Amino acid sequence: MWDKQSAHSSVAPSLVRRIGNFTKAAIAHAVRGLPTADEATIDARLEICQTCPLFDGLVCRHAKCGCRINREKAFLNKLAWADQSCPLGKWPAILPPESKS
Numbered sequence: 357m358w359d360k361q362s363a364h365s366s367v368a369p370s371l372v373r374r375i376g377n378f379t380k381a382a383i384a385h386a387v388r389g390l391p392t393a394d395e396a397t398i399d400a401r402l403e404i405c406q407t408c409p410l411f412d413g414l415v416c417r418h419a420k421c422g423c424r425i426n427r428e429k430a431f432l433n434k435l436a437w438a439d440q441s442c443p444l445g446k447w448p449a450i451l452p453p454e455s456k457s
């Protein structure tokens with residue numbers, strides 16, 4: 357179960373947890389039609405992550421994440437999925453108008 361203490365821990369989630377987090381995110385991403393972020397959005401998100409103490413230079417170490425973070429417009433990059441958001445609310449998801457509620 358998620359709690360505030362683990363969410364702010366600098367200890368990266370375990371591999372099993374990362375796989376679980378990724379699977380949940382990937383299913384939601386597929387249901388939304390695999391929306392991708394443009395390069396300007398990826399760059400803006402990366403600038404924010406680079407100032408975050410939970411970014412270790414490769415992945416987000418937040419307990420609810422563990423995703424890879426980089427500048428590439430690649431499938432295995434959290435920043436390149438338009439529908440992803442920062443678990444601490446530092447940057448939002450970009451959803452099509454019909455997906456917002």
Ligand code: SF4
Nearest residue numbers: 405408411416442446
């Ligand atoms: S996604 Fe959010 S919590 Fe994770 S490294 Fe980026 S700014 Fe930090």
